[in-house]
Amino acid sequence: MKVLRPWFYEEFRCAAGSCRHNCCIGWEVDVDPESVARWQDIPGTIGERARAALVPDEVSAHLRLEADGRCALLDADDLCALQKDAGEAALCEICREHPRFHAYLGLRREDGVGLCCEEAARLLLQRPLAFVWSEDSAPEEEPPIEPALLEFFTEVRASLMRALCAGETLEAGLCRMLALAREAQARLDGEAPRGAGEEAIALPDDGALLAELLSLAPIDADWTERLTRPARQPVPVPDAHLAAAGAYTLYRWYLQGAEERDALGYAAFAARFVLAARLLLRRGAADSPAEALCLVSREVEYAWENVDAMRVPFAAR
Ligand code: SF4
DSSP states (O other), X not given: OXXXXXXXXXXXXXXXXXXXXOTTBSOXXXXXXXXXXXXXXXXXXXXXXXXXXXXEOSSSEEEOBOTTSBBTTBOTTSSBHHHHHHOGGGSOHHHHHTTEEEEXXXXXXXXXXXTTSHHHHHHHTTSOOOEEEEEOSSOOOOOSSOHHHHHHHHHHHHHHHHHHHHOSSHHHHHHHHHHHHHHHHHHHTTOOOOGGGSOOBOOOOHHHHHHXXXXXXXXXXXXXXXXXXXXXXXXXXXXXXXXXXXXXHHHHHGGGXXXXXXXXXXXXXXXXXXXXXXXXXXXXXXXXXXXXXXXXXXXXXXXXXXXXXXXXXXXXX
């Protein structure tokens, strides 16, 4: 199968014990049934500890979190005891894969590394965004959606990514990207394009955006605290870095709209994503662009209710 990946996919390495937003703290990890079965045979103390960490649920099981939010398998050195004692192969599927993501699109697969990981965000901002094709032995599959529709969304996505990165300013890039997404939606809906005379889509100001972000389901108390504490010294970020993060967010999410024939919603999502990161930096609520992207990703990309809340199209002026 053909595989598309961002340039940093192969370079990504977990920062493990030196990670300050460790994904083994505060997140409940679902354990797949195969791993639950496999863990029954792990010998010794580590096997006992792994089994004791499992909390059965309706689907399979999840890993118990201690009172301080740490995974029951996380040692004091912030390393996973199971991985240390039994090797990476012993991990459950989510722990082996996270923060990587995969989109199975029939004849091709698209892989990436989620920005919920600060190390991934740091890599993203190191060089201009580029994607690399390769091939692996996974078999091609039936496309999950009508091929012509997938093609349409893939082409529109490429034009949105280009528009966003070519903007003279972040605002200009976002407005052009949203205008193209609105045109694509009109084509999908069989409406005549309204052309240059159409009103521009207005981006929210920081006050409106802050209210929107505070209305999301908080993933942890730290998110709310960062948004509500008094603003500190702003942290500068080049527009090009935010544009690249927006393009990468389109890469991850935009094709999801194909099934619902929603060509505008995920463009609005990508715009809000980067504006939220910029807001955190303007308020001094994150200490670097990579941390801001990581915090926004953790808050919005792993809770469907928040993804949907961020997909609301912006109003025209
Ligand atoms: S957030 Fe990234 S660097 Fe940190 S522990 Fe998770 S995978 Fe590793």
